[in-house]
Amino acid sequence: MAPGDIMELSARNVLKGTVESVTEGMVDAEVVVKLPGGETIVSVITKGSAERLGLKKGKEVHAVIKASNVIIATE
Template sequence: MKISARNVLKGKVKQITPGAVNSEVVIELPGGTEVVSVITKSSVETLKLEVGKEVYAVIKASNVLVAIE
């Protein structure tokens, strides 16, 4: 796999919460940090995602927001 995104994190699917159109996918990274992605239900099926499957979280964002209390 070759892509232009610089932020590629390898992990395992921890949880999939299906919805009518989109599904929430929780990816657990080494060390226990979790990344959550909302993708189409169709993409979950096409990628054959299931709990325990090794996947990559590919993060391509033009903005990163910082907030304080």
């Protein structure tokens, strides 16, 4: 998919933030994204994707989450 191809996603949750850290394993990479309010979102993607997207501390990204993957917990 060439850059610019995608305009909109069905995924209901798209949170804008800044990459705080990237930790690479042999297959996967853990990416920590800081939201404007100070909370962090942790994502595990493939190392290949982390490199293709050029993820590194300070880069602006979106964390995308499908609604069916969100569990609700009550206190």
